[in-house]
Amino acid sequence: MMSFSNIDVAGLLELQNSGGVRLVDVRTDAEVSRGVIPGAIHIPLHLIPLTEMDWNIPTVIYCQSGGRSGQACSFLSAKGWNGLSNLQGGILAWVASGNALSRLA
Template sequence: MFNPNMYGFAEIDTSGLVKLMESGQIDLIDVRSEGEVAYGIIDGARHIPLHLLPLKASEMDRNAAQVYYCRTGARSAQACAFMAAQGHKQCYNLQGGIMAWMQSGQGLGRSA
């Protein structure tokens, strides 16, 4: 399923994310700002703002499947490229971000 692009990460759509979530084999990371997260977060995700990701990268499992998302997919693509460059093996970017997630009929939880 993992088919990386030239930057070392793969794109995943909302249905692919649902399947990965059902398997329980992913680390779902929201890279949006605090203000954006206040409106809701995908259930099961943890919040690591993009600007803090370099500080957290060494604490994360390099071999785990990691799905990153933001509002539209642009910042999370940056996160994926960065993490892939740090040696993380399975980085996925949610195509269309949380906007696509909501448009597909999926719900949001509240941030902790």
């Protein structure tokens, strides 16, 4: 059973403005080197199962277009975590909406 939601760029911007969301980029190192959504942390998709983190904090997961982040949300929700959202269209939708990228800190 799917217990995560899909969110669009406008919804993500609202969450970021409220300050109550964690943003996780599950793309590869090479993809991340080209830029991330500001405020994101990087956890490659293959490391999600090994990551010791409280996933019950409201979290938006994204990738290039939404496929891999959907897999991560499915995996984590199957493990019982709540408060997860998949960014529809991924970073491509973010850029297409005119939003800037940043570099990882």
